[in-house]
């Protein structure tokens with residue numbers, strides 16, 4: 154498409170980005186900005202309240218329908234969290250829904266041929282294969298069937314899938330936490346008794362200091378940036394901690410640029426300073442913290458000089474930050490995804506919690522921790538208690554499932570997500586190739602479909618209803634706007650149908666997402682007040698706990714009066730399995746002990762960009778393709794001064810696992826010695842701008858206690 158001056162849309166956007174931000178970090182570049190609601194077309198039949206599934210902002214939307222077809226979607230201005238904002242990912246759903254490449258009927262592989270079968274035949278086929286596993290391995294069936302989440306369509310889908318498999322005696326479900334959100338959610342659960350944010354976003358307006366720790370909000374959660382701007386207008390000091398300058402830098406008062414993977418060391422340095430200078434709240438610690446002495450002992454090694462060396466920060470900057478936090482009567486720390494992408498992540502999040510405890514900032518107005526990574530609302534535990542078989546063996550976790558797949562010990566895999574989201578993605582692909590029967594639930598004939606024996610296509614968000622949970626602990630209801638095409642079905646439907654077949658009569662009698670929601674609500678005390686009538690009428694969603702029908706939902710602190718949900722009702726920093734709160738060099742780091750890692754002297758980092766959802770199917774959108782740069786690496790010019798390369802040249806980005814080809818982007822906004830690249834899923838797509846190589850094919854498989862490491866190991870660049 155050309156504009157009036159004969160510049161293509163893509164080049165126009167590039168020119169705009171340069172014009173607005175060549176010297177600093179651009180605020181609005183290539184679809185990065187928040188997209189406001191667009192005017193309704195003149196003639197529509199109806200407008201339906203819906204919600205975007207791509208991230209936990211959960212932008213509620215208004216979907217305009219004409220002749221049973223979605224013609225437009227825009228952010229719902231009545232949503233108090235987003236005020237009508239949304240980002241290009243959510244907008245791409247209209248095009249993706251009507252993509253000519255979309256799969257509409259179940260397909261069964263017969264040799265090299267895909268044969269269309271009915272949905273009923275497809276469900277029978279899957280159920281028969283699963284039941285056969287039980288017959289042929291009566292003493293050893295439990296770990297031979299596995300499911301790879303996420304089931305992003307709705308909370309009801311997760312509930313149905315987990316009940317279907319668990320009730321039949323199959324515990325193997327790789328949750329979304331196994332790759333990214335698990336570490337921070339686990340640390341919060343261990344230390345405070347609940348994995349969710351301890352406060353909600355509205356409280357940033359009541360804080361004195363807001364620390365965005367690795368949280369590039371402007372780029373990853375654009376509708377939330379208005380909250381940061383409003384907080385600053387009210388005088389809240391915004392401190393941004395991140396290894397790179399990003400669009401969020403422009404919305405902050407100050408930025409602390411640290412070496413990637415060293416957040417935990419910096420926090421321990423702050424903790425040491427507060428303790429040594431007697432700047433912490435002794436009374437609060439005495440009453441509400443378990444394990445203070447161990448914390449103080451562990452932090453003692455983190456002198457300003459030691460931390461300065463580790464983090465590449467001047468010692469006075471560390472002291473300054475400690476004094477600022479000590480003086481601030483109300484501080485919120487907002488954690489982004491980046492601190493949970495290292496092998497020291499659980500410890501880092503424990504350190505964040507400890508820091509907030511020392512300054513009495515875990516509970517109360519203008520205080521707390523916002524965690525954009527996880528915090529499921531629950532409901533499943535209560536249901537499982539009701540329907541759970543007594544002899545379910547414990548799950549093995551993602552790494553052991555992969556091991557079993559590689560050793561040909563998994564017979565049926567329900568693949569509901571992309572294998573390209575895991576580190577060492579080619580190894581995962583090899584494991585999947587060893588599985589006897591792979592069922593793929595997706596939308597397009599993508600890399601995952603090519604590994605499957607059966608593809609059962611899913612519905613797009615406008616074609617089904619269900620509850621979504623968001624980062625503000627809110628539950629939002631998505632209404633079905635248009636009929637599902639062909640024989641596509643929602644995840645809830647597929648797993649309910651499968652559950653009934655493989656559990657023969659004992660499975661809950663549900664026929665709609667509403668039935669499932671009610672099942673959860675009736676069994677989950679924190680959801681009792683979330684009636685469907687209320688939710689269907691609520692453009693913002695209602696935040697749990699919501700214990701009764703007259704209850705408005707709970708905003709702000711999750712722990713009134715500092716009563717935490719741990720066994721002692723205190724902040725628990727004493728966990729023998731984890732040892733004292735400490736910091737360690739990320740695995741594979743060129744600054745660690747490994748001799749091999751020294752062959753890769755640069756630090757690898759990656760992050761999300763607004764125009765891609767990490768699960769790959771937005772790659773099938775031409776709208777998104779116009780914003781895409783494919784594989785590229787951002788480095789400081791000093792990092793490559795001996796390489797004889799210039800802006801836009803091709804280079805090889807190499808790790809201990811292999812190399813990919815990428816365009817060079819030179820920028821002063823990143824530290825010398827650090828490489829940054831978008832979390833690029835790669836894979837084939839008809840949209841050429843979107844085609845590329847999955848960055849995860851060269852990510853080594855290092856793990857923290859729960860989740861994978863995606864940053865912080867060594868890499869190198871060579872001229873291509």
Ligand code: SF4
Pocket residue numbers: 205206207208209210211212238239240241242243244373374375376
């Ligand atoms: S991806 Fe997130 S920010 Fe973007 S529209 Fe969807 S919910 Fe909103």
